[in-house]
Amino acid sequence: MKKLLLLILLITACNKDEISEGFSGQQSVYFIYSANAVYSGGIDSLNYTFVEKNSSIAQDTAWLPVRISGHTSDYDRIIDLAVVPEKTTAIADVHYRLLPYKIPKDSFGTRLGVVLLRDVSLRDTAVVLTLRIQPGKDFPVLMKDTLMGDGAYYTRNQARIIFTDRLIKPDNWESYLTYFFGEYSETKLRFISAVLGVATFPEDLTYPTLQYYQNAVRNALLVYNAANGPLIDENGNPVVIP
Numbered sequence: 001m002k003k004l005l006l007l008i009l010l011i012t013a014c015n016k017d018e019i020s021e022g023f024s025g026q027q028s029v030y031f032i033y034s035a036n037a038v039y040s041g042g043i044d045s046l047n048y049t050f051v052e053k054n055s056s057i058a059q060d061t062a063w064l065p066v067r068i069s070g071h072t073s074d075y076d077r078i079i080d081l082a083v084v085p086e087k088t089t090a091i092a093d094v095h096y097r098l099l100p101y102k103i104p105k106d107s108f109g110t111r112l113g114v115v116l117l118r119d120v121s122l123r124d125t126a127v128v129l130t131l132r133i134q135p136g137k138d139f140p141v142l143m144k145d146t147l148m149g150d151g152a153y154y155t156r157n158q159a160r161i162i163f164t165d166r167l168i169k170p171d172n173w174e175s176y177l178t179y180f181f182g183e184y185s186e187t188k189l190r191f192i193s194a195v196l197g198v199a200t201f202p203e204d205l206t207y208p209t210l211q212y213y214q215n216a217v218r219n220a221l222l223v224y225n226a227a228n229g230p231l232i233d234e235n236g237n238p239v240v241i242p
Contacts, residue, residue: 027070029079029103029133030143030156044155047171048163050118052199059117062161064131067109069143076102077138081112084158087130094119095127095163103138116163126164133157167193170201177201180214182242187233195220217241 033044048062066079079101083092090096097115104110114129121127135142143156162168170177173184181192193199195217201210218241224231231239 026141027068027077027139028141028143029066029068029139031133031159032065032067032109033156044158045160045162045171047168047200048116048161049168049199050116050122050163050165051167052193052197053118057118059115061113062116062163063111063113064159064161065109065111066103066133068103068139072106072108073103073138075105077105078102078136079112079139080134080136081131082134084130084132087160088128090127090129090161090163093117095122096129096161098131114161116161118165122163122165124166126162126166126168129161129163131159131161167199170199172201172203177210180210180242181217182240185233185235185237185239187231188239188241191221191224191231191239192217214241 031044046062046064048060050057050060053060081098081101083098092098095117097117099113099115101112102110114131133139133142145155167186167189169184169186169189173181178184181188189199192213196213201213221231221239221241233239
């Protein structure tokens with residue numbers, strides 16, 4: 001009986017030691033995707049346009065949130081971020097600049113800033129910048145593909161930025177903007193941008209703010225139609241705001 005009790009105590013002590021060690025696997029860092037992006041088809045993409053910026057703005061920064069698996073550290077850790085050439089049409093130092101990237105000490109996450117340059121070529125086209133996290137000294141392994149809400153697997157190691165100086169359809173239009181502005185058309189978005197002074201709609205906009213936008217655009221459209229006749233979009237359909 002004493003031998004059995006001693007054996008139980010030894011096993012318990014070993015288990016406590018194992019638990020106290022916590023996470024012992026290799027560290028990784030990965031991109032954080034928005035849940036809404038799954039349903040708008042932009043799971044790994046960020047759409048950006050300079051069109052609503054003042055003409056004096058020559059560059060801006062796109063922010064890509066990342067998080068680590070495992071422990072925080074008491075020192076800054078380097079993130080190795082590289083361009084994927086075969087999936088990129090943007091040109092370095094013409095359309096974008098990368099910066100040194102790191103996870104700050106005592107932190108589980110951060111945002112990686114990619115400098116977007118307002119080259120004149122963006123007035124006629126959109127370019128794609130595809131970035132991939134590489135294994136490195138501080139983060140030696142890559143996060144495995146993740147099953148998302150649409151039933152598909154997505155890599156957490158890659159992100160795309162699609163940017164232009166033209167109007168582009170917001171990637172969250174189909175997920176909820178359609179309830180406030182109706183079916184998408186470029187003509188409609190140009191009109192909305194002219195009324196509101198914005199052409200993109202962050203996901204943290206509140207319901208009252210979107211209702212205000214909707215009413216402002218609807219009233220402006222009524223004024224326009226009364227003075228000019230129905231506003232017709234590029235598909236030959238009247239522009240309607242619900």
